[in-house]
Amino acid sequence: MGSLSGRPGVWLLVIVNLAGKFAAVFVASPAPVTALALWLGPDALLAYHLFAMRAQGLVRTHRRFRTGRREVWLTIDDGPDPDDTPRILELLAAHGARATFFVIGENAARHPDLIRAIVAAGHEVAHHTHTHPLAWFWCASPRRVKHELEAGLAALRVTGVQPTRFRPPAGIKNLALGRALRARGLTCIGWSARGRESRRDDVDIVAARVLHHLAPGAILLLHEGPRVPPAIRLHAIRHVLQRLRDEGYRCVVPGPEQLVAGDPNPGSNRRVGV
Ligand SMILES: [Zn+2]
Structure with a gap:
């Protein structure tokens, strides 16, 4: 797994993403809209750092x-x-x-x-x-x-x-x-x-x-x-x-x-x- 990490931001992005999925499952029943935001929000953040050349989270x-x-x-x-x-x-x-x-x-x-x-x-x-x-x-x-x-x-x-x-x-x-x-x-x-x-x-x-x-x-x-x-x-x-x-x-x-x-x-x- 260590082969993934290039900057500290790599693991931060991965952990935030997984935490968002985990939290979404827990709140899905009482708060479906919040669950959707928790599920998709970290994906959007990760996508920004993957696809936006200006983003510095994954690679300087x-x-x-x-x-x-x-x-x-x-x-x-x-x-x-x-x-x-x-x-x-x-x-x-x-x-x-x-x-x-x-x-x-x-x-x-x-x-x-x-x-x-x-x-x-x-x-x-x-x-x-x-x-x-x-x-x-x-x-x-x-x-x-x-x-x-x-x-x-x-x-x-x-x-x-x-x-x-x-x-x-x-x-x-x-x-x-x-x-x-x-x-x-x-x-x-x-x-x-x-x-x-x-x-x-x-x-x-x-x-x-x-x-x-x-x-x-x-x-x-x-x-x-x-x-x-x-x-x-x-x-x-x-x-x-x-x-x-x-x-x-x-x-x-x-x-x-x-x-x-x-x-x-x-x-x-x-x-x-x-
Ligand atoms: Zn080219």
């Missing part, structure tokens, strides 16, 4: 970084992709931008040359699970979570990469994730803003989403690969890079001491922006 999740300059962290998920990655590297080079690629282990195993190219260009490679199990990651067994992490690490090890950062698919957590990440020296990274490219095929809308409330220290999330609608593959990243350049922002990869969990738009990081 970083949503911005400290900087006194006009700097943001551009992160690109779901690669590497043989069509997109080389052209994204060209775009980043043309803009003098650094980025972190949160890659899927299966893709990395298929295209180790692309992982090496990302590193050779001065960018960071990070972990985004081995199979991108979007539908069931939240309820995966500790053993399955371990497999997702280990298989992805093995795929990257072939290329000489040992990642220190991890992003779960869509930011969805798991009761066993915190401990599994800690055991492997991985830090969980969320985002300040994301493009949600799979839902829209208009680069202006995607860029507006990513750059909404743009501020120094923001973590921006965009995607590569076939999940992005063909009409905006690469174009969204190009558009965002151009907008950032116009606003005087640099794309950097922050150090671990700069990372901050919690509110991505605090007063300490003055909003400068579009």
Whole structure:
């Protein structure tokens, strides 16, 4: 059972949940409405901490970084992709931008040359699970979570990469994730803003989403690969890079001491922006 605990909040959430069920059974007859609330309330709380990227109860999740300059962290998920990655590297080079690629282990195993190219260009490679199990990651067994992490690490090890950062698919957590990440020296990274490219095929809308409330220290999330609608593959990243350049922002990869969990738009990081 110890394999579940990643943060003290894990067991607190589990105990509250079980206590709620227990209490609901006892009061069901005299107070059915109260019983319903006791039964469902803890489930809602647990669901929030599993599915809301901003929630910190299960895994400490970083949503911005400290900087006194006009700097943001551009992160690109779901690669590497043989069509997109080389052209994204060209775009980043043309803009003098650094980025972190949160890659899927299966893709990395298929295209180790692309992982090496990302590193050779001065960018960071990070972990985004081995199979991108979007539908069931939240309820995966500790053993399955371990497999997702280990298989992805093995795929990257072939290329000489040992990642220190991890992003779960869509930011969805798991009761066993915190401990599994800690055991492997991985830090969980969320985002300040994301493009949600799979839902829209208009680069202006995607860029507006990513750059909404743009501020120094923001973590921006965009995607590569076939999940992005063909009409905006690469174009969204190009558009965002151009907008950032116009606003005087640099794309950097922050150090671990700069990372901050919690509110991505605090007063300490003055909003400068579009
Ligand atoms: Zn993803």
